[in-house]
Amino acid sequence: FFRSMRREECDRIVELVHGLGPAANEYLREMLQSGAQRQAVSSIGLLSRLDVPGLLELLPLRLPQWNRFYHDVIVRQIAYGAANDRGRTLLEILEVLDPSVVPQALDEIGMSGDRSAAPPLIVMAGAGEAQGRSPLLQLKAIEALGRLREPDAVPVLKNLFESKRMFKWQHHRELRIAAAQALAKIDPRYATKIMADSGLEPGELAIGPLDSAPACPWVRQRRYERIVLKKPVPATITSSWGKSTLAVREVSLGGGMGTKEDMLRIGSDADVDINVGMRHIRGQVLLRRAGVNEVGFEFVNTNLESRHRLRHLLMDSLEHTPAGRGGNRNRNRRP
Numbered sequence: 001f002f003r004s005m006r007r008e009e010c011d012r013i014v015e016l017v018h019g020l021g022p023a024a025n026e027y028l029r030e031m032l033q034s035g036a037q038r039q040a041v042s043s044i045g046l047l048s049r050l051d052v053p054g055l056l057e058l059l060p061l062r063l064p065q066w067n068r069f070y071h072d073v074i075v076r077q078i079a080y081g082a083a084n085d086r087g088r089t090l091l092e093i094l095e096v097l098d099p100s101v102v103p104q105a106l107d108e109i110g111m112s113g114d115r116s117a118a119p120p121l122i123v124m125a126g127a128g129e130a131q132g133r134s135p136l137l138q139l140k141a142i143e144a145l146g147r148l149r150e151p152d153a154v155p156v157l158k159n160l161f162e163s164k165r166m167f168k169w170q171h172h173r174e175l176r177i178a179a180a181q182a183l184a185k186i187d188p189r190y191a192t193k194i195m196a197d198s199g200l201e202p203g204e205l206a207i208g209p210l211d212s213a214p215a216c217p218w219v220r221q222r223r224y225e226r227i228v229l230k231k232p233v234p235a236t237i238t239s240s241w242g243k244s245t246l247a248v249r250e251v252s253l254g255g256g257m258g259t260k261e262d263m264l265r266i267g268s269d270a271d272v273d274i275n276v277g278m279r280h281i282r283g284q285v286l287l288r289r290a291g292v293n294e295v296g297f298e299f300v301n302t303n304l305e306s307r308h309r310l311r312h313l314l315m316d317s318l319e320h321t322p323a324g325r326g327g328n329r330n331r332n333r334r335p
Contacts, residue, residue: 002042002077006217010080014049025051032058037066041073048081048089056092063096069268071098072286079108080219087114087148100269100286100300103140107223107254110144111212118150126156135304139178143209146182157183161198169199174304174311176200181208203315207253224252229317232258237287237295239270246295248274251314253307255298257290272297276313281306 001013017024029051031043040062047055063071075097078086087109094105109117124133124141142160145153160179163170171179177200183190184205195202210222232247235258244266248258260266266287274281283302290296302310 001045001080004080005219007082007219008217010045010082010219014046014081017046018050025054029054029058032062037070041066041070041077044074045077045081048078048086049083052083052085052089056089059093060096063093068098068100071101072104075101075105075108076220079111082219085114085116087112087117091117091120100284103136103300104298106137106140106144107209110140110147110209111221111223113148113212115148115150118145118148118152121145121148122150122153122156125153126159134301135172135175136299136301136307139175139304139307142175142178142182146178146185147209147211149186151186154183154186157186161194172304172308173200173204174308177204177311178208180205185211201315203319204311207311207314207318209253222252224254226250226252226257227314227317229313233274233276233313235272235274237266237270237272237285237297239266239287241266246272251310251317253310253314255285255296257294257296260293260295266295269300270297274310274313276309279309281309281313 001010004010004013017028025047028043028047032040032047032055034040035043044055044059059074063074066074074093075090078089083089090105090109090112094102097105106121109121121141121144125138125145142157145157157179160171161176161183169176176198180190180194180198180200184194194200194205207225209224213221228250229248232249235246235248237244237246245261246258247261248256250257269284269286272281272283272285281302283299283306285297285299288296288298
């Protein structure tokens with residue numbers, strides 16, 4: 001299960017383990033409770049399908065013992081499990097997760113279709129930095145509510161989208177775009193109103209979070225469409241190992257892919273600075289190796305202004321190279 005990439009493989013393994021009866025569940029619980037970290041983490045995907053109470057009893061006790069890498073794997077394992085209530089499971093462990101993994105967990109809650117997780121997301125969507133959370137987490141909560149089609153979120157989303165102060169929009173343009181996209185998903189009738197007098201551009205609204213595809217054969221799906229840039233843009237990655245240069249050729253709202261232009265080692269997390277003309281897109285990222293000198297990165301923190309510049313970089317690439325949409329070809333799987 002830990003290494004399965006296809007949905008049918010995972011479901012078949014769940015069926016086989018379920019057929020072994022209570023003894024198999026007990027063995028999985030023992031693995032999680034007292035196994036070495038790699039062994040323990042490998043039990044989580046199955047437990048998320050077969051024994052959620054046992055998982056939620058034991059996992060919060062072990063999470064503080066593990067580093068960011070294993071927290072990342074845990075979120076992926078629960079997503080791989082594809083349990084109907086996995087959104088609530090992720091929500092239950094959200095406060096114990098490494099902060100750099102929380103944005104990914106919020107994405108997966110939205111992709112889960114589990115609307116029982118919506119009430120805390122509504123609070124997060126409206127609170128922003130008031131509760132010590134970064135603007136990116138507020139934005140992720142907004143996107144998750146749109147993916148869940150949660151009607152109870154409409155008042156909060158409308159406030160984010162419509163509120164003005166002294167004849168100016170009260171909230172950052174990125175929050176307004178995310179709220180508008182979420183409203184249009186919850187009730188398509190909002191789409192016409194959004195374009196009528198919002199000050200937003202159609203191109204800005206066209207780039208947004210992807211929905212879950214139930215028929216997808218892969219265990220994980222892309223959360224944002226990845227777009228091939230009209231030409232690579234330079235970036236600098238700074239980590240505990242030093243600085244490395246990167247030619248970024250594919251980007252989404254969630255991250256990107258590039259070629260490392262030197263032989264320096266890089267760690268698993270870093271600060272990235274993407275140079276777009278006179279402007280910069282900056283943020284904290286998780287790094288994922290994708291091949292020889294190929295590096296994938298996923299934003300785990302960035303300010304809203306950098307997020308907006310990233311959106312316009314994507315818009316510019318689509319306008320100049322319509323055939324360059326990289327996400328349509330492989331949208332059901334995120335490398």
